[in-house]
Amino acid sequence: MIETLINWIIAGFMLASGIFTLLAAIGILRLPDLMTRMHASTKAGALGVALMMIAAMLHFNDLVVMAKAMAVILFILMTAPIAAHAIGRAGYFVGVPIWVNTVKDELFNRYDSDTHRLRSGLETEEELKGMRASNKDKPRIRVTTKK
Amino acid sequence: MEIVILITFGLLSLSMILIFIRLLMGPTLPDRVVALELLATVIVAITGTYAIFTDRSSFIDVAIVVALTAFLAAIGFARFLERGGPRDD
Numbered sequence: 001m002i003e004t005l006i007n008w009i010i011a012g013f014m015l016a017s018g019i020f021t022l023l024a025a026i027g028i029l030r031l032p033d034l035m036t037r038m039h040a041s042t043k044a045g046a047l048g049v050a051l052m053m054i055a056a057m058l059h060f061n062d063l064v065v066m067a068k069a070m071a072v073i074l075f076i077l078m079t080a081p082i083a084a085h086a087i088g089r090a091g092y093f094v095g096v097p098i099w100v101n102t103v104k105d106e107l108f109n110r111y112d113s114d115t116h117r118l119r120s121g122l123e124t125e126e127e128l129k130g131m132r133a134s135n136k137d138k139p140r141i142r143v144t145t146k147k
Numbered sequence: 148m149e150i151v152i153l154i155t156f157g158l159l160s161l162s163m164i165l166i167f168i169r170l171l172m173g174p175t176l177p178d179r180v181v182a183l184e185l186l187a188t189v190i191v192a193i194t195g196t197y198a199i200f201t202d203r204s205s206f207i208d209v210a211i212v213v214a215l216t217a218f219l220a221a222i223g224f225a226r227f228l229e230r231g232g233p234r235d236d
Binding site: 007010011014015017018019021022024025026028029034037038041045046048049052053055056059060062064065068069071072075076079080082083084086087088089090091093094096097 | 151152166178182189191196199204218224226229
């Protein structure tokens with residue numbers, strides 16, 4: 001009885017893992033540019049591996065295998081964001097074209113990719129005065145001190 | 148149980164084919180690197196499925212090693228892209 005139940009749970013985890021991995025693959029094939037592709041592959045792929053390792057844990061029902069599978073899950077969850085960050089950063093600096101319908105690129109014209117310095121556009125006094133004077137674009141940082 | 152494992156193998160193989168299409172198509176080198184990283188992730192999932200299929204728990208160790216090398220390869224590629232020499236993608 002309990003064997004059958006555990007088999008059903010394992011089957012559910014395995015099918016979910018396969019479906020999520022397939023979704024990641026469809027995403028990496030269909031999405032338009034590097035950032036969106038990375039967003040599909042990192043999250044759905046990591047979830048697919050994690051579900052498969054949970055299925056293996058339940059199938060073997062052994063403390064050593066459980067520890068190893070847990071190590072795989074933790075490793076994937078730690079390294080997937082780091083690798084995605086490194087590749088995305090490298091791709092941005094190499095100059096990979098981004099999608100034409102991208103709403104916002106906050107680093108555009110603000111980041112010097114040679115010296116790796118980020119400008120806020122408010123460094124000099126004139127720029128700060130202009131920001132205070134113009135009401136139409138509100139700053140996201142407070143430029144006046146609160147009394 | 149057998150049929151579920153086979154279906155999972157089918158789904159994972161289909162996703163490998165789709166990722167490989169992107170690996171061949173990918174207009175720039177970072178796209179290919181992302182595809183390679185996802186390919187390694189799918190290989191980890193396939194290794195887990197195979198461990199359940201053959202009922203041998205040693206394959207989980209293989210999954211650990213594949214995940215580790217995939218991470219190192221991704222970091223190395225990113226490093227190479229950022230400060231590497233001339234590229235031809």
